[in-house]
Amino acid sequence: MPHVFLCYDENDTGLIEDIVARLRIAGFSDTYDSVAISRQADWPTAVEQAIGNSFAVIILLTPEAISNPLIVYARGFARADRVPIIPVLYRDGVDSSWLGSNYIDLTEQANIKVPDLSEIIAAVRRTYDQFAGAVPETPSAPANKGDNQPALGRENGSSDFFSQTPGINDILRDHEIVDPEPSREFLSPQSDDPTLKIWLNESLNKLQNGDTRERIDAARALGDLRDSVAIDALLKALTDFSIQVRKAATASLGHIKNPRAIPGLVEVLESPESDSELRETAALALGNIGHVDGIAPLQQALNHDGEMFVRISAARALGMIGDPSASSVLSGVIRGARYNRLRRAAVLALGEIGNAAAIQDLLSAISDDDEEVRRDAALMIIKLWGPRALNQSLLHYDWRVREAAAWALGETRSPDVVPQLVEMLGDEDRVVRQSAVWALGSIGDALAVPDLLQRLELDRNARVLWLTIWALGNIADPTAIPALSQMLIDDDEGMREAAAKALGKIAHPNAVPPLRATILNEFIPKVQMAAIEALSQIHDPQVVQILTQALEDENAEVRQTTARSLQMIGTPEAIEALNRWRGRNSRDQI
Template structure:
């Protein structure tokens, strides 16, 4: 019995080694062809083999296959899409999503969305969200729909909001339009994304919209806007953030204090000092920290 088991194990090991050797030869050969510009991107059989190589048990080899497919580009998209949607090996589905991140082909958006919303594997879903983010503008309408929908769980909406923020300036026109959406979730996501847009390109329009959002009827929007202005470090927002120190919502006041500390404008010192006697301990602590932050920045500027 033991001899039989050993024989079977040896046969399996030999098969794995042969497959790995074939994968090594394939990826080396294709890379040489790409370098010499002799690779035939219409060779469907080779493209299928390359996608199967994403299931290699060796992580570095999977990475080589992904990079090779990334070099091939959009010609590989249909085969990666097929693997993402149907491959029984979860390792291949994960690697296919990650490879589509490299290629960033807009034609893959519908399939990436399906995997993001429906695949049973969390890594496939998160990798598909990453690919949607990297694909950029073509993903934005669908991401906004996901955030607005009541059918999707909070983790899916959170990934969609992250992807929207990652896309940033490419999504700017969509974001401007969506700022007045009926969905509060969409408006929150848009405020966060506008902060990224403003950081990326010092976009005056985005900064102005964030300032305007400090007076939004919804406290969560005011909070997000106050926090974003601190990340952007937009000095013209200081007077508006000072006004936000009197907001009726505690989270808005906290965000305004933190942002004033980050921006470091000395005109905020006196309003912040009045908060050292606030009835809320958290406000007193944050005000003290913000004052110290501004004073440190002032000392550094003097040098």
């Protein structure tokens, strides 16, 4: 199967892991990862290869992600290569040109650890069906090149991304990509669309009479259409000889969300002939339907199924249903389950249910031996009772509890918790201080800058210092420039690199002189490259001149980074300097 390419900022790894897990359950096991690709020296080539092997690109949109050169490049290349893009808005502050008219909005769920990912998975399914040729195009999709219909996911007359991003046309031209056009982004089907009615009838026919591949595709398509007319056909498909057809039908019944499907799904969940993945899918389908009739069989599976992942899916499903009657069995799992991942699933489910009586179990879970369980318990407490409910945990004798509480406060992204976190900066344990610093940087409120600057001066732990530099860059307050400039001459090359990146995020003209000095005097190429990339983020007339000098550096990687930076700046002056340099040098010298 072709791949899904995941583009995101490294701070959102946790959500991406959840998306990957859901994609695997849905049958999409092959993925590319923008953060992993960014570690490769020749990442533009790696991006092109990944997109060439992908049928869809998911972009997790945050202010940090859209300023990432790799993600900017990947989006441009995907659109030029007509690879469908599924935009997922995860945090506010993203320019509307990145969204199009169809996007998935997770902003209201960004402060919790368990957002509903079903819409993303459904969009991937639809995209794959179109890629595989199983689904006819809707009237709003472009038919053939030259037709006058608008591209899917864009409005007539909307501004084009390529005209708004300086330098992107030149990057694409360098790779012999001509006439970039927008890709098809996903479309949410509308049940009153006559074309979709035809699609529905064709899918019903294929589910009954098609070959195995056609039956699988038809079962998935019927779930995406979410039409109750398909229920009987999908219930019949639960006995299909192909397990893949049964799995697709099971998942689709969950998408349709009609309680009529519950008895059939319960039979799949309880059948000894169902394999573990099929039982997982049945459990999640019952959760999607959200009816109380699914609670008893899910509780039975949670307590007695022999496969851990089925039990995890049962816990998640109980959380999705959200009925308080499931709280006691989930609390029992938190207290007594052997497997960390199962306890974690129970914590998240209990948080989703929101039963007030669960606070003691969640407070106890903050002392769990597993870090993820502790952190998720803290998150659920904040979700249900607010940040102040963690005040006692911030004073707990066990550093692990304090760390989990600090981390969870950071996940809220709320300026209201900054005073609580500032108090944690002086904690005796380095790991607690690390979490507090990370949390303040994630929130990005300038109120924390004086205390972070003090931590930069006083702390002796390297990881705390590195995170403090990162946090100051994320907050992007120009008052931090003098302290960060001083870190550019630190003995540790990692600190110097982090300081350069932080100054690039602040992007203030006052950072130009120290970054220039680093580019010209630094002897570690990766620090030079960080300073070059940082400088390219600053709008200042000196920048192009400084980067033009850096094109003559003796290190090839430094020269290549400088060339890319000038390309991204994209002003006539920058392109002229780059072309002059290319004209003077052979390919080997470049």
